[in-house]
Amino acid sequence: MNRIELGTVPTPLGELPESMLACTIRKEREGEPAKSMQIEEVPIPEIGANEALVLVMAAGVNFNGVWAAQGKPISVFRMHKDPFHIAGSDAAGIVWKVGSDVRRWKPGDEVVVHCNQSCGQCPECNGLDPMACSEQKIWGYETNWGSFAQFTKVQAQQLVRKPKQLGWIESASYGLTYFTAYRMLVDRAEVKPGDHVLVWGAAGGLGIFAVQLCRLMGAHPVAVVSSASKAELVRKLGANLVINRREYDFVRRPDDTPELAKHRQAELKRFGGEIRRLTQGKDPDIVFEHVGRETFSSSVFLAKRFGKIVICGATSGYELDFDVRHLWMRQKSIIGSHFANAYQAERANELILDGRIRPVLDQVFEFHDTPQAHQLMKENRHQGKLAIRIQAPK
Numbered sequence: 112m113n114r115i116e117l118g119t120v121p122t123p124l125g126e127l128p129e130s131m132l133a134c135t136i137r138k139e140r141e142g143e144p145a146k147s148m149q150i151e152e153v154p155i156p157e158i159g160a161n162e163a164l165v166l167v168m169a170a171g172v173n174f175n176g177v178w179a180a181q182g183k184p185i186s187v188f189r190m191h192k193d194p195f196h197i198a199g200s201d202a203a204g205i206v207w208k209v210g211s212d213v214r215r216w217k218p219g220d221e222v223v224v225h226c227n228q229s230c231g232q233c234p235e236c237n238g239l240d241p242m243a244c245s246e247q248k249i250w251g252y253e254t255n256w257g258s259f260a261q262f263t264k265v266q267a268q269q270l271v272r273k274p275k276q277l278g279w280i281e282s283a284s285y286g287l288t289y290f291t292a293y294r295m296l297v298d299r300a301e302v303k304p305g306d307h308v309l310v311w312g313a314a315g316g317l318g319i320f321a322v323q324l325c326r327l328m329g330a331h332p333v334a335v336v337s338s339a340s341k342a343e344l345v346r347k348l349g350a351n352l353v354i355n356r357r358e359y360d361f362v363r364r365p366d367d368t369p370e371l372a373k374h375r376q377a378e379l380k381r382f383g384g385e386i387r388r389l390t391q392g393k394d395p396d397i398v399f400e401h402v403g404r405e406t407f408s409s410s411v412f413l414a415k416r417f418g419k420i421v422i423c424g425a426t427s428g429y430e431l432d433f434d435v436r437h438l439w440m441r442q443k444s445i446i447g448s449h450f451a452n453a454y455q456a457e458r459a460n461e462l463i464l465d466g467r468i469r470p471v472l473d474q475v476f477e478f479h480d481t482p483q484a485h486q487l488m489k490e491n492r493h494q495g496k497l498a499i500r501i502q503a504p505k
């Protein structure tokens with residue numbers, strides 16, 4: 112067998128073709144996702160003793176694919192030495208082959224892949240948190256052989272069970288953003304019943320899960336969106352308190368005149384006033400941050416005294432500028448958070464398995480449209496999650 116057909120599950124189980132189709136990025140093509148990502152034929156990766164080869168039924172689209180395609184803020188080719196990069200940090204598929212030391216999984220198992228890799232041997236992996244491992248990497252971003260290919264290579268500890276009630280494509284769509292939101296809220300910010308949580312980008316990949324988790328934990332999400340259709344989506348997910356950020360002009364710009372700066376601050380206070388109106392006078396106990404430059408100073412300003420700003424990303428820029436007086440005088444905390452460890456992914460996945468948290472799939476793309484799906488995400492023309500059909504039959 113030279114190569115398997117897209118949209119099929121080959122037989123017999125475990126038999127390997129000589130090569131596979133993959134959506135690759137090459138150094139010389141880094142730029143807009145629609146041009147930088149291309150389908151080509153590559154060899155099947157070899158697996159190590161603790162690894163598994165997974166037949167990718169479907170893959171989820173994430174913002175790190177956009178960063179990888181652009182080569183910005185850093186090129187993925189600084190993180191590994193392979194001549195091409197296969198992006199993709201979400202997958203659902205069938206275990207096709209396992210390494211000699213893998214005990215918990217076998218060929219034929221239906222799985223979802225979480226995207227944290229670590230060495231598994233250091234004291235941090237074995238006592239603190241695998242996210243603290245000095246070799247910690249995000250699979251499909253900091254490593255090659257991500258999910259936009261017919262097969263992917265993963266560490267066996269990355270596997271969790273695929274929910275039986277969900278199809279392949281929905282199953283591929285939630286891992287990265289949901290497990291990240293879970294760690295941010297449950298473990299890092301320690302959300303409590305009754306908390307008010309300001310969720311930026313509430314209809315985006317992280318936001319849809321932050322809203323659902325807040326509801327499940329008995330907290331009140333204050334969902335920020337930028338359109339009526341996104342407002343409708345977050346209301347369906349259980350957000351009763353919704354604000355359209357387009358109705359306010361609080362984003363500070365470096366070349367703001369003193370008059371403009373004053374206007375922006377007044378707008379931010381108006382935005383804060385709307386939060387208080389919705390919450391009957393409460394400021395956010397937690398701000399769920401991932402937008403970065405354009406919202407961070409507002410997040411620090413808006414959080415309640417002793418409140419927390421938990422941040423995992425910076426879509427609009429990572430060099431942040433804020434008035435630190437709002438932080439110390441009101442004793443707020445900024446908490447960094449990054450993906451999740453295997454235990455958190457497993458615990459979070461259980462809530463999907465029993466139907467208490469659900470994925471929100473916006474659009475499904477065929478494999479050849481993987482570059483366009485990333486372009487759409489870059490341009491913020493989506494809501495919820497985007498996913499790619501690979502071996503899942505139509």
Ligand SMILES: NC(=O)c1ccc[n+]([C@@H]2O[C@H](COP(=O)([O-])OP(=O)(O)OC[C@H]3O[C@@H](n4cnc5c(N)ncnc54)[C@H](OP(=O)(O)O)[C@@H]3O)[C@@H](O)[C@H]2O)c1
Pocket residue numbers: 173174175287288291311312313314315316317318335336337338341356401402405406423424425426427448449450451488491495
């Ligand atoms: N560290 C980690 O482990 C981790 C994990 C997941 C994601 N991330 C990062 O987190 C970020 C978000 O990921 P995602 O999957 O949620 O992306 P997404 O699906 O694109 O959603 C992001 C949302 O942010 C909002 N947004 C964009 N620009 C904004 C701006 N200037 N001001 C206010 N809101 C803005 C948009 O909502 P509206 O336009 O409706 O407001 C959008 O829906 C990305 O930078 C990603 O790389 C990090």
